[in-house]
Amino acid sequence: MVAPDLLGKLLAAGEGAGSVVGRIVETEAYTVDDPASHSFRGPTARNRVMFGPPGHLYVYRSYGIHWCANVVTGGLDDGEAVLLRAVELVEGVGLARERRSGRTDRELANGPGKVCQALGIDGTHDGTDLTQLSSPVRILDDGHPPPARPITGPRIGITKAIDVPWRFRSP
DNA sequence: AAAGAGATGGTCT
């Protein structure tokens, strides 16, 4: 599983009437070789999930205010994850509008902190197994293929290794 | 349209 493969997949959170689902349209890859990655200096209490099994959710607090969510993509001890930067909502838009009141629809989940706000993802979801249908947060594959030719570009919001085009977006 | 600054708190040195 590499970063572009997540494009087109569905990210789902919540149960029943409280569920919000979005199609992943922008991701960003992080590895242990990357000075900008939380895993660069090895496992810590915060990033331990990154070194766990793949298919789990790594959630961290950004700037003391926002939550950001990653999918662990490497094998055990690899420390690889993909930041979920943006989704297009396909279900539960009403609830997302309530959580992000005052925003236009396109501003509901077009950023990593906004994705978590719109879907209701927070620190309690750190370590969630995304492959279990019964999990509070999960990744679903509805057959929608990833883009054949994703748009790539430099990563955002970091100051290190910005020359590597490890950011991917659906056209 | 673009640029700047403040909020706010955990994590690591």
Add this chain to the structure above:
DNA sequence: GACCATCTCTTTT
């Protein structure tokens, strides 16, 4: 004590 994988609001072109 410094540094942020951000967002929003305000100010300036």
